[in-house]
Amino acid sequence: MTVNNGELLFIKSVKDGIPNKDPLQDSDARRIFPEEDGRISLTDVSIKRDVRDFVIDLYPDGGDEQNNHVFVQQQFNDKGKLMGRKSLANNIAQIVNKEAEAKKDMKSVLVDHSFDVRTFGIVYSEKPKFHLTGPVQFSWAHSMHPVESRYVQGTVVMPSKDGSNEDEGKTQGTIWTAYTVPFAVFAMSGVINAKNAAHTGMTMNDQELLLRSLWQGTQHRQARGRGQQEPLILVHVEYNDPFFRIGYLEDLISLSPEADTWREDGKQPSSVKEVTLHLTELLNVLEEHKDKISNCRIWTHTSLKIDGDISAYQQPVQW
Template identity: 55%
Template structure:
């Protein structure tokens, strides 16, 4: 089944961590709007990693007989610990998927790897090269409110060096001190687009699209790391269009988090989900039954976390997929 052009809007929250650190700013949260604006951001790379890791966990064998759910952008090592380069990783995937003898390597890789079909790929190794733009592109996710991060430190109890059998110190006996930035709480909105024409070129299927959307939701829950904090998916909306060359665009701009920016400036940002309400009234007006683009919209579906308070009526059908 062919993939339709559409848009994705994904809202998630994080507590007690930095979901996407900026190595150029002492690993603090990424701020592309500046300190006065107060908002922080997540890169599309971070979101794609959530999806890839989920697909890897769900299909560790690549997806069974058809072998279409391998993930190319990942780390794999040889039994002796050497990291596989792109060329050897590609050959390993083709062998496992049963496409090793294919004369058309680029097509065989597209048939074998979920992330190449969905996100695209740049491959150039040993005189073999191809470039595919991904049919699914995500924008940066920005917090829907000002955020203040905190600089904290602690101590690791384990000694940083060994201590001799007779108690003689061979190194530092005390634990090491760690420092990091964290944020108490933040809600992010991330936009995405699906291009039907490009999907046909990469052989992205309707099943791939369903797995992508599932990966956004469940991948947020699955991927864990101490510094990422506790992350929770809140709302996922998928809009499909009748015209593959049409897009409303910037759906995230129609979201508003209450009580609003003025209430949070001056050192009082929200610290829990109970303190906020997501107003989707404007979004419903632009994509709902009274939308000026109603004849261009083929389908709207959504998933919402029960803990999220919403103002306004979500258009379309509730998605009970997960």
């Protein structure tokens, strides 16, 4: 049974870090809006990586049915070289004992055994070439308020090289520099296309794993520069019409305090408990289109203050 047409709204916070740095801006936050706007952004690729990395760790052997392998990942061969598409695909085929089938029909092998192929699609450039448009597509995530990143410095006690009588400077600790964001809240939307899901073979189990991976994957993937990240709210709307969607769910919510407060030194919120998410407009639109909606579920973080009655849709976080 394939999935229904649907939409996602995912909101997360970050403290003391930048979850998706821009290498073209000295690893500062990504900014695609004008300077006066002040918002920062995360790519959809970074969100998908959170999902994939979580699935890899949750099912390191592909799961009991060997259908939750991950195709797109950083993996090295015996010589320490990064593996390309062909090698990654062949590796999955070898693990599931379908090397012979893969030589004739690699597409079927990957669809049957790779969660991310069924969910996000694939471009396979090795012969025979094929591609599948992923049923799940994420937008970029944008901060819901202006953000001023801070340039900070520090020292590492460990010297960069062994000391010597000739060069005492090498015994000193090294200096590090980095950009960081004290606190920010990001909103991201996504769609699930029922027709594309039928083509890739995405299942209801894949959908539930995706939702779990968005929530727990945000908490799971850790690195010093990414800061402390927490999922705040996840909304999943399913439609009974394969050609209908409300669209732009992120435009139906707002965050307080307002943008001007975030621009004033010393007044910016520094934790989830200092902000409120307003959902009344979104809830009204859901009610307006209830004849097109087959199901709606909302998961929330316990510390998040919400304006709007979500009791009809709220789900316990049991992952």
